[in-house]
Amino acid sequence: MTTDDAEDALAAVRDAAAERALLDADDARRYLALAGTVERVREEQSSPGGTLAAALACTLAVTRLSDLPSSTFGAGDESTATRRTEFDATETVTTDADASPPSPASPGPAVPASPWSSAAATQELVADGAVVAVRRFDADTETVAARAELPRADLEARLERDS
DSSP: OOHHHHHHHHHHHHHHHHHHHHHOSTTHHHHHHHHHHHHHHHHHTTSTTHHHHHHHHHHHHHHTOTTSOOOTHHHHHHHHHHHHHHHHHHOOOOSSTTOOOOOTTSOOSOOOOOTTOSHHHHHHHHHHHHHHHHHHHOOOHHHHHHHHTOOHHHHHHHHHHTO
16 A cells, blocks of 8 residues: 555545534544544654554544543454454563563553543544544534534634644
């Protein structure tokens, strides 16, 4: 997959999430958070390894947020974390020839906590998604702000700042 293909794929996911937020008032915050997450991933794409790191951190954050409704992504996310733990448990890096590898039954190191796990960080992802929705679909700021549970003035200030 080329960089342009990856960019197009991320843009399609971001746009679909923002559009869904405009159509589904009940789950709008969750979809806006996803749109904001993907936008962050797109921004991080320019740094080496940034896409994978940002995608993992943001995906873990969006799927584990206590203030958003549970999502269909949760099971897949837990599965990914489990596979990562299993991989880490079987990976052996030793400097001493006499050192024994960890037993396959050991759980391995824990998956690091996401830097996006706080309520304030969640709100930032939702706000980023709200900006995407307004810009991409020329949506009404009052409607998007209400769905994002943001004050309209805050959304308008973000739109001005980011223009």
